[in-house]
Amino acid sequence: MGRFLLRRAGQALLVAWGAVTLVFVVVRIVPGDPATLILGPDASADQLASVRADFGLDKPLWQQYLTHMGDVLHGDFGDSWRLGGSAMGATLDRFPATLELAALALLITLAAGFPLGMLCARRPGRILDALVSTGSLVGQALPSFWLGIVLILLFARQLHWLPSTAGGGPEAVILPSVTLALPFVGWLARLVRNGALEEIGKDYVRTARAKGTGEGAVLYVHVARNIALPVVTVLGLLMGNFIANAVIVEVVFSWPGLGSLMVDAITNRDYAVVEAAIVTITVCYIALNLVVDVLCVALDPRLTPQNA
Amino acid sequence: MTMSAVHPAPAPPAGDAAAELRDVHIGFRSGRHVTPVVRGVTLRLRPGRVLALVGESGSGKSLTSLALIGLLPPGAEITAGTVALGGDDTAGFTARQWREARGSRVAMVFQDPMAALNPGFAVGAQIAEPFRRRLGLSRREARERAVALMREVGIADAAARYGDHPHEFSGGMRQRAVIAMALALGPSVLLADEPTTALDVTVQAQILRLLARRQQEAGLATLLVSHDLGVVARMAHDVAVMYAGRIVEQGPLDAVYTRPAHPYTLGLLRAMPDGREGARLIPVPGLPPDPRRPPGGCAFHPRCPFATDVCRTDDPPLTETGGRSVACHHADEVGAASSVEEDR
Numbered sequence: 001m002g003r004f005l006l007r008r009a010g011q012a013l014l015v016a017w018g019a020v021t022l023v024f025v026v027v028r029i030v031p032g033d034p035a036t037l038i039l040g041p042d043a044s045a046d047q048l049a050s051v052r053a054d055f056g057l058d059k060p061l062w063q064q065y066l067t068h069m070g071d072v073l074h075g076d077f078g079d080s081w082r083l084g085g086s087a088m089g090a091t092l093d094r095f096p097a098t099l100e101l102a103a104l105a106l107l108i109t110l111a112a113g114f115p116l117g118m119l120c121a122r123r124p125g126r127i128l129d130a131l132v133s134t135g136s137l138v139g140q141a142l143p144s145f146w147l148g149i150v151l152i153l154l155f156a157r158q159l160h161w162l163p164s165t166a167g168g169g170p171e172a173v174i175l176p177s178v179t180l181a182l183p184f185v186g187w188l189a190r191l192v193r194n195g196a197l198e199e200i201g202k203d204y205v206r207t208a209r210a211k212g213t214g215e216g217a218v219l220y221v222h223v224a225r226n227i228a229l230p231v232v233t234v235l236g237l238l239m240g241n242f243i244a245n246a247v248i249v250e251v252v253f254s255w256p257g258l259g260s261l262m263v264d265a266i267t268n269r270d271y272a273v274v275e276a277a278i279v280t281i282t283v284c285y286i287a288l289n290l291v292v293d294v295l296c297v298a299l300d301p302r303l304t305p306q307n308a
Numbered sequence: 309m310t311m312s313a314v315h316p317a318p319a320p321p322a323g324d325a326a327a328e329l330r331d332v333h334i335g336f337r338s339g340r341h342v343t344p345v346v347r348g349v350t351l352r353l354r355p356g357r358v359l360a361l362v363g364e365s366g367s368g369k370s371l372t373s374l375a376l377i378g379l380l381p382p383g384a385e386i387t388a389g390t391v392a393l394g395g396d397d398t399a400g401f402t403a404r405q406w407r408e409a410r411g412s413r414v415a416m417v418f419q420d421p422m423a424a425l426n427p428g429f430a431v432g433a434q435i436a437e438p439f440r441r442r443l444g445l446s447r448r449e450a451r452e453r454a455v456a457l458m459r460e461v462g463i464a465d466a467a468a469r470y471g472d473h474p475h476e477f478s479g480g481m482r483q484r485a486v487i488a489m490a491l492a493l494g495p496s497v498l499l500a501d502e503p504t505t506a507l508d509v510t511v512q513a514q515i516l517r518l519l520a521r522r523q524q525e526a527g528l529a530t531l532l533v534s535h536d537l538g539v540v541a542r543m544a545h546d547v548a549v550m551y552a553g554r555i556v557e558q559g560p561l562d563a564v565y566t567r568p569a570h571p572y573t574l575g576l577l578r579a580m581p582d583g584r585e586g587a588r589l590i591p592v593p594g595l596p597p598d599p600r601r602p603p604g605g606c607a608f609h610p611r612c613p614f615a616t617d618v619c620r621t622d623d624p625p626l627t628e629t630g631g632r633s634v635a636c637h638h639a640d641e642v643g644a645a646s647s648v649e650e651d652r
Contacts, residue, residue, distance in 0.1 A: 204423065204424060209379055211492070213407075213439050302427070
């Protein structure tokens, strides 16, 4: 297990380095000059030059990159020119809100999608199964900003059941997380259904039934154990997806998370914050992948770390 | 395996049936159309006795055994006849009644023990499952009973192996575990579907001995489904030979083996190595019929060396002759031919 973990952690570091580099390059390639944005269009050439010097923007790109990488290793992405203070600090302030949103969305997806998939597997080809298949396609096709607005109109404006923006109380998280989760409920249900159907045809299911095991335990113990691996894998990826997808949903619901911070930073060419946010999301994604890998090894009795 | 290896346990006197099939028909339904696969099978399983059901793959023997535990595959259904367990007609069984009957009244040992065990759970936990779920025992009690059972079926170091997963067991040990699971709740009827077919030759004999011993000790009424006449000779008291969904010959092992009266039985026995020096193996020519297009008359006639005109038109009924039942127009000739061979 130790060597396996070490190898995966090494790979993760490599990916993180690649991500930081990519973000560095992309952020500097996109048009728009931070100095102009800070000082406004009326600034003189001297003023612009001095601001560029302050931020190290006058140096050649490779030099900026080396300095930057050195700072990043210390967790220093520079200061946000818009918010003052360190960019990483601002990012980490907002991060828990996004995490809360994504975690709840994951929980909703699992709690709704898993039993739904099992129900479909129990009676394949019947009405519920057909509904879920269609629903999963429709769900995938819905843009989340549209879904979010519809939910706001329905539950906040029309029914007044839930607040549409953050700040009202803990229930404010419900609408944005449902918006994130809804397109994936049917998708997970399909995955569970297909996996379960394949397993139900296997001999061990017949053995379990021959022992007099009830249909519930056959599905939720015997079959569930054997589709746990793919389900855990997609849930891990889905969590990463939710953190990244939160960008749009957070803007729609004015949720004070990483996504809305990043969108602000991009519009204002706040390089340091953009980088800090993207790198945080990337590292999160990588960490989730690592967790999934470890969970998969732990879940599969045949997959020992030596042959993983 | 030689014919002299025929040493089943002395048969206890025939008592009441522990399980019974009466004129059972099973078919695969697709829409309105039903393809008959089992066509009127009558079998009686008695306590302490082993009845072997012999036939080629596709003859309907596995479906016949699955009908006795209510686990016919999707699409297959009983279209006529009665399946009875200990005198109760199962036609009216609810899902719950079947569930309660499985394991405690009728249990099953399957062909491929690797596939039959859940790869995701420890073998011991799978053996303990009926104790937990059905008897409601505590985790510890269930574990103790499972370990004791594992010891009984000859799994060495049972307590230490309780937590091992199926892939960590050898083929023979896996089949022992499957047998332990089947015996857990003390059933009165045991169905064994090709219990040694998927095993190494070296462990086949051990598994057969284990099955025979447990069968005798517990007085189990056993249905042994096999295509291997050697296996049958070692364990069975009675034999029923199935061909194309029907029983073509049925009777005590000795009678059927030493003087087969159906040409298919004769063919099967000739196709089996019997250890005689220089003896030729003669395969049964041809292939079993397609159940969707059964031949007219006796289903075996296209492959039968004894066939005459009557065989092409009339399906012979199962009739009593020479201490067994046989469904053949030419049973006497076949019997004569097989006794000539016996004298050779």
